[in-house]
Structure formats: C-alpha cells, structure tokens
Amino acid sequence: MADIVEVRNKQVIFKDYINGYATGSDMVVTSDATIRLELPKNDDSLILTKNIYLSCDPYMRNRMNRTMEGNYIDSFTPGSPIVGYGVSRVLESSHPKFKKGDLIWGLVGWEEYSLIKDTRTFIKIQVTDVPLSCYTGILGMTGLTAYVGFHEICSPKKGETVFVSSASGAVGQIVGQLAKLFGCYVVGSAGSKAKVDLLKNKFGFDDAFNYKEEQDLNAALKRYFPNGIDMYFDNVGGKMLDEVLRNMRVHGRIAACGMISQYNLDKPQGNYNLLMLIMKRIRMEGFLVFDYYHSYPKFLEMILPLIHEGKITYVEDIVIGLENAPAALIGLFNGTNVGKQVVAITNE
Amino acid sequence: MADIVEVRNKQVIFKDYINGYATGSDMVVTSDATIRLELPKNDDSLILTKNIYLSCDPYMRNRMNRTMEGNYIDSFTPGSPIVGYGVSRVLESSHPKFKKGDLIWGLVGWEEYSLIKDTRTFIKIQVTDVPLSCYTGILGMTGLTAYVGFHEICSPKKGETVFVSSASGAVGQIVGQLAKLFGCYVVGSAGSKAKVDLLKNKFGFDDAFNYKEEQDLNAALKRYFPNGIDMYFDNVGGKMLDEVLRNMRVHGRIAACGMISQYNLDKPQGNYNLLMLIMKRIRMEGFLVFDYYHSYPKFLEMILPLIHEGKITYVEDIVIGLENAPAALIGLFNGTNVGKQVVAITNE
Structure with missing residues (x-):
C-alpha cells in the first residue's frame, strides 16, 4: 500500500x-x-x-x-x-x-x-x-445536438433555406455544415467580423452576418432570405427569435436548441410574434440531447467519415x-x- | 324576362x-x-x-x-x-x-x-x-379545426391530460368532447360561471374553471393538473399560454389554434416562458384549417355518427x-x- x-x-x-x-x-x-x-x-x-x-x-x-x-x-x-x-x-x-x-x-x-x-x-x-x-x-454532445436538431427536429428537404444563430459556436458551426452537405441554403449570424469570416470562409455557409452591426434584424433577415426561412436552428432566443418568426415561410420548422440571450437575464425579454406560428403554420420544437443518447452510434457512423475525409471542419x-x-x-x-x-x- | x-x-x-x-x-x-x-x-x-x-x-x-x-x-x-x-x-x-x-x-x-x-x-x-x-x-370549419388540432397536431395518447382554453367556444367545446371520447383527462377554462357549468355539466369536461376568477393562473393550472399538462389546445395565447408553458409535462404538445387575447391589442403582450419549450422538450405547432380541407370527408365520417348517436353535444x-x-x-x-x-x- x-x-x-x-x-x-x-x-x-x-x-x-x-x-x-x-x-x-x-x-x-x-x-x-x-x-x-x-x-x-x-x-x-x-x-x-x-x-x-x-x-x-x-x-x-x-x-x-x-x-x-x-x-x-x-x-x-x-x-x-x-x-x-x-x-x-x-x-x-x-x-x-x-x-x-x-x-x-x-x-x-x-x-x-x-x-x-x-x-x-x-x-x-x-x-x-x-x-x-x-x-x-463534434464527437460528443455538441455534435449529437447539431445532428439531432437538424436531421430529426427540422425535417429538412433539399433546397430549403436554413438560418442558424450563434452559428460559429460549437453547435452552430456543425449545423451549418450538415445543412450544406444535405443540400440546403445556409446563412448564419454571429457577433464579430472574425466569426462572420469563419462562417463564410471556413465553414462554407452561403452567407453570414454580424448581428451586432445590424440596426434592424428584420431587414437583415429579409436581405439574406428574400423568400423566407424554412428552418431556423435557434441557439439564442429573444429578439432574434422574434424577428425570425416574422421571416419564416409557411410550414417552417424551428429547432429550439438554446436561448443564450436570455440565460443571464433576471427576467426574459419576451417574445411578441408567436401569432406567426399560426399564420405561417410553423412547428417549433424544443429538444435536449439527453433524450437522444440512443442516436449516438448512428451519429458517429455518419460523422466520422466526414471528419476523416475532411468534409467537415471543426x-x-x-x-x-x-x-x-x-x-x-x-x-x-x-x-x-x-x-x-x-x-x-x-x-x- | x-x-x-x-x-x-x-x-x-x-x-x-x-x-x-x-x-x-x-x-x-x-x-x-x-x-x-x-x-x-x-x-x-x-x-x-x-x-x-x-x-x-x-x-x-x-x-x-x-x-x-x-x-x-x-x-x-x-x-x-x-x-x-x-x-x-x-x-x-x-x-x-x-x-x-x-x-x-x-x-x-x-x-x-x-x-x-x-x-x-x-x-x-x-x-x-x-x-x-x-x-x-361542428360540421364545418369549426369542427374540422377541432378534429385536426386534436387528432393530427396534438398526437394524443389515451390517458393523457388535455387543457383547452376558451373551452366553451365553438372549437373548444368540440375539442374537449373529442378528447374525452378518446380517453383523455380534460379541463377547460372559460370566462363566466355559466360557461364553466356548461363545460362540466353539458360537455362532460372532467373539470373547468373561470379564468377571470383566478388571481393566479399558474396556481389554478397546478390545482387541476398536479402532474402537468400533456396537451394544450390554445385558443387564446398571451398570459394563459405563458402559464401553461410553466405547467406542461416533458414531451408535451401545444396546438396553436388561435390567440384571441391578442387580436384587439395594438401591441401583443409578450410571452416570457419560451425557454420551457426546450427544458420540457415541447412541440408547439400552429395550424390553419384551410390546409386540411382534404381531411373533411374523413372528419364527417367520424363526427356524423357521434352526432346521430347523441355522443357529442353542440x-x-x-x-x-x-x-x-x-x-x-x-x-x-x-x-x-x-x-x-x-x-x-x-x-x-
């Protein structure tokens, strides 16, 4: 001993x-x-x-x-x-x-x-x-979250439009790449020029913008999605979610993954555009990766070749x-x- | 001529x-x-x-x-x-x-x-x-709305709990009865004693309450749903929706049918509890009956016998x-x- x-x-x-x-x-x-x-x-x-x-x-x-x-x-x-x-x-x-x-x-x-x-x-x-x-x-909860949120919650179809907030973050960067690999048009938002560059030049998003530089988020979303958003992968909640609701297409889907804009507030900011859920027949679904451990082997099987072949960046x-x-x-x-x-x- | x-x-x-x-x-x-x-x-x-x-x-x-x-x-x-x-x-x-x-x-x-x-x-x-x-x-858009919202949007399971707002209204009264016939526990809210009586004594809701008499909607919902709400058929939006979100069960479903509490407001009141969608993995889905005309024959086939046999009241x-x-x-x-x-x- x-x-x-x-x-x-x-x-x-x-x-x-x-x-x-x-x-x-x-x-x-x-x-x-x-x-x-x-x-x-x-x-x-x-x-x-x-x-x-x-x-x-x-x-x-x-x-x-x-x-x-x-x-x-x-x-x-x-x-x-x-x-x-x-x-x-x-x-x-x-x-x-x-x-x-x-x-x-x-x-x-x-x-x-x-x-x-x-x-x-x-x-x-x-x-x-x-x-x-x-x-x-990417090979843990983060990657599984992106996979489940995009493939299982969003029910994507090729050619649809995808918006990802907090897009250069751990989950967002993977969601964007999965969506591109699937054949969607993908735009991300982030909070600095460096992150926007990363989205466009490293992660292959079709486009990206710095939400802090936009006076009018509604106008920004209309600029990138003149015909509306089919799927929104929401990492932030709050004001961005509200503006996205105004820009969703009919029968759109929102994967509610996180609401980081609200976590540090004593009182949440409030969302004012939920009526859009009805007018546009939107499905908004919250999910937690803890419910999807069973999908991990299937996820690994999909993601490991992409990493080995250099088709996904992290x-x-x-x-x-x-x-x-x-x-x-x-x-x-x-x-x-x-x-x-x-x-x-x-x-x- | x-x-x-x-x-x-x-x-x-x-x-x-x-x-x-x-x-x-x-x-x-x-x-x-x-x-x-x-x-x-x-x-x-x-x-x-x-x-x-x-x-x-x-x-x-x-x-x-x-x-x-x-x-x-x-x-x-x-x-x-x-x-x-x-x-x-x-x-x-x-x-x-x-x-x-x-x-x-x-x-x-x-x-x-x-x-x-x-x-x-x-x-x-x-x-x-x-x-x-x-x-x-009941045999028109109203009945079809209730049918689609409950059976197709809520994905009910026998024995689950259902809350219906504006429950004595045209759609609500049918939703409650369809849910009872399906084998759910159903509680409704309405805005007068007479309507509450109707819900309990005529439409066969398991229970009902007058929301105008409740100081604390959260407490009221906890009283009727001590173990939470599996499905919410939302006709009103606003404050009631917010309190329901706090009382939903994990993997609950919300059929967003209407938000009558907001229609006459210049600015909507705001919803503050959307984080519950994530924490409780809730699916909230807006729908419009106009998308479901194709379900009308199937709906009539279901509802007409119920009316003829006196199993549904209107x-x-x-x-x-x-x-x-x-x-x-x-x-x-x-x-x-x-x-x-x-x-x-x-x-x-």
Whole structure:
C-alpha cells in the first residue's frame, strides 16, 4: 500500500447560486483538495479518472441558478466543483464496463481527478485517430445536438433555406455544415467580423452576418432570405427569435436548441410574434440531447467519415489550465470564444 | 324576362381598417343595395345564393386590419360586405358542380343574397337531418379545426391530460368532447360561471374553471393538473399560454389554434416562458384549417355518427337578423357568446 499516493486535486469550485450575469468570481480555483489515487473497497461500480479536457457549454449557466422552474438538470452544488462534459482517462476501475487506461467522455467535475460513482453518462472512446478534445464537441454532445436538431427536429428537404444563430459556436458551426452537405441554403449570424469570416470562409455557409452591426434584424433577415426561412436552428432566443418568426415561410420548422440571450437575464425579454406560428403554420420544437443518447452510434457512423475525409471542419478555442476555466465559461456569454470553448486541464 | 325581380339585398358593410378593439360601429347595416335574381350571361362558373346562416369567428378580427404581416388571408375591403363562412341555398347556378336548390357552405358575404364568382371554398351539404346551422360550426370549419388540432397536431395518447382554453367556444367545446371520447383527462377554462357549468355539466369536461376568477393562473393550472399538462389546445395565447408553458409535462404538445387575447391589442403582450419549450422538450405547432380541407370527408365520417348517436353535444348562440350581426361578431371578443356564435339571416 506504500505506493498509493495522495495527490493535490486542483478544482474549480462553484461558490453560490446567482442571479443575472455570471462572472468569473462566481467560481474559485483552489489547490486545497487532495485525492487518494485508489478506489474505495467493496464497491464494484466506481471509476477513478484523470481529467484531460473540459467542455464549456451555455446550458451550464442554468445550473448556477438556485432553482429554475422546469429545469431539466440539477443546479450545481455550492462549495463543490462545477460539473460538465469532459474527456478523461480511467486510472482505476471496479466497474465491469471500464478498465484502467480507457479513454472516456461524460459528466465530470472541473478538477484534475474525479472519483465517479454514477457512470451512466460515460461512453468509452473507440476511435482515437482524431484529437481527443473532439469528444467534448463534434464527437460528443455538441455534435449529437447539431445532428439531432437538424436531421430529426427540422425535417429538412433539399433546397430549403436554413438560418442558424450563434452559428460559429460549437453547435452552430456543425449545423451549418450538415445543412450544406444535405443540400440546403445556409446563412448564419454571429457577433464579430472574425466569426462572420469563419462562417463564410471556413465553414462554407452561403452567407453570414454580424448581428451586432445590424440596426434592424428584420431587414437583415429579409436581405439574406428574400423568400423566407424554412428552418431556423435557434441557439439564442429573444429578439432574434422574434424577428425570425416574422421571416419564416409557411410550414417552417424551428429547432429550439438554446436561448443564450436570455440565460443571464433576471427576467426574459419576451417574445411578441408567436401569432406567426399560426399564420405561417410553423412547428417549433424544443429538444435536449439527453433524450437522444440512443442516436449516438448512428451519429458517429455518419460523422466520422466526414471528419476523416475532411468534409467537415471543426474549430475549437482551447484554453490551458483550470485557472483559466472560469473565464472561459463566462466568455461564452460575452461571445469571446471562437468556436467550441474547451479547457485543457494540462498541456501534456 | 318579366319575372326576374330586382330585390333588396341587406348587407353588413365593413367601414374601414381598424386598430385596437373592434366595435359595432366598425360595420354598418344597410338596405341600400339591390340585386337582380338572375345570373349574368356568358359565364359558366357562377352561383347565386340566398344566405341562411353566417358564422362569427375570432379570426375575422384579423381581416379588419389594413395589413398584417404574415397574414394568411386578405383583409376585408372597406365599403364591401364582411365575408365569412355561411350556409346558403343555391338560387341559380351556371357552375356544373352546383344546381338550383342545393344547400352549400363556404365563404359568403354578410348579405341576404350573394353572387359567387369563386366557388372554391364551397362544399355541397349532403346530410340534412341535422340543423343546417351546424354547417357553420361542428360540421364545418369549426369542427374540422377541432378534429385536426386534436387528432393530427396534438398526437394524443389515451390517458393523457388535455387543457383547452376558451373551452366553451365553438372549437373548444368540440375539442374537449373529442378528447374525452378518446380517453383523455380534460379541463377547460372559460370566462363566466355559466360557461364553466356548461363545460362540466353539458360537455362532460372532467373539470373547468373561470379564468377571470383566478388571481393566479399558474396556481389554478397546478390545482387541476398536479402532474402537468400533456396537451394544450390554445385558443387564446398571451398570459394563459405563458402559464401553461410553466405547467406542461416533458414531451408535451401545444396546438396553436388561435390567440384571441391578442387580436384587439395594438401591441401583443409578450410571452416570457419560451425557454420551457426546450427544458420540457415541447412541440408547439400552429395550424390553419384551410390546409386540411382534404381531411373533411374523413372528419364527417367520424363526427356524423357521434352526432346521430347523441355522443357529442353542440351549443350554438344564434342571433336573428343581419341587424344584429355586428354585435354578435364583437361579442366574441367580449366573451358574451355562449358556444358557437351564429347569425340567422331570417327566422324562416
């Protein structure tokens, strides 16, 4: 037993529930904790992980609320680490499904090492000839979200028009490319010139615009969609959703994936154009990727060849070190990230 | 030719486009017009009708706007009669589909006689052992709306919970009964004690409440649906929709049929709980009965036996005389009608 070491376990601790805008000071990075690198005895369903990459996702803001009516996921626990999707290596396992050395992805604490008691969210990584960080994104929940939202919720037809908000973000960039590959006309909105360039020149969107530079979103949408929008992949909600509703075509579909424009508001802004749902016979459907784990194998089968053949591009914004994790998460809400925001715990 | 008479044609004239609340003085009843009871020559697609019953429907308010973005139907023409669904008898026909004496329903002017140039909305009435006024309602667009909205848009499952707003209205009363016949638990809201009594004692809703007496709609909905709402048939929009969104169950469906609470407002009230669409993975779908004419024969096949066997009840609020038509239409927005509002042009 002499070789069992107790090591430092640096963590990002969630301080307390918040209202309004999240800031970096709502989390604290500490090196106070230690962890013994062995499994407790008498439990055959545990794994001990060394965490490699952490995913920063907009939905995590909702877990910072004390309670949220209708919330689909528990709030974070004050005094405990932030929890999110990550990529880890199994150091020890008493669980039959996982063995020492396995690479896995699933929900982990924002810390160097985790003792995992509930392994239900973990999937073993089989394909490793891609960057491992991809399993926080295009090959993880992010990619599956884009796939499900576009192919299953939007019910696309070739030649239809697609609008994606927050289009250079983790999900948006994949949605746009899937829609192009499917044969749709795709326009995205983003919040900076650099992101718009990325959409047009790297992700192959037919067109893109910077919503912050548009005085009149309605006019902007009419410019890019003179004949209207068949499908809207909504990552932002709020004012943009309202203006899109005015520009939808008859029998359009809206995949409601996220409403990042509203997450940091004490009171939502309100939507004023829901009557358009009736006038234009629009189907608007909210979805959560958690309901679609069963589609993951089918999704991988579709997406891996596209990645290997270079037919799909994926941009990550990787910061190194848990010290930088709080700012990376907050950055999502200020739009400072370009592409999928990832934290690499070490630069190994 | 001496037997061709020119007769008085009393009409309800739409005065001019309006904003805000519609009032009786937005229409004028006049006996100034006359009509020759013969068909113009050289046109083989005309019918001349004597109009019997007129339907008052909430959507007609939208036709009083000058223009309405996304509107699915033209505005009324100032100086011309109001147009709506009605039941008529064919006096003369040069159209091969209709012959003298036929009873028909479709879009007619609010006037005693109409010369119909566009017969596309007209359907010949085959079954006449029911009150003819039913073809403005349960056997017309109203019934088809209820049928399509419940059976096709809501995708019901036996045992699920259903909430219907404006439930004693023309569409709501049928939706509630279809849902009960299907095996659902059904609660309705309405705006008076008399209507609530009707819902519980005549239409067989499991329960009902007067929304005007509830200080807190959220609390009211929680009282009737402690485990949440699977399906919401929305006739009102606005505040009620917002509170329903808070009370929907996961994977719920909302059939967006009408938003009567908003039609007379210069600016809609706003909806603040759309995030629930995502958190609860709700499908909200707007629909218009005009898209479902093809379902009418199937619908009749289902509904006629129910009517003949007394398994479905239908309440109409009939006023007599075109003089009373403007007040009847306006009454819809004040909730003065009980059940389907119909105007009988004569008391023959």
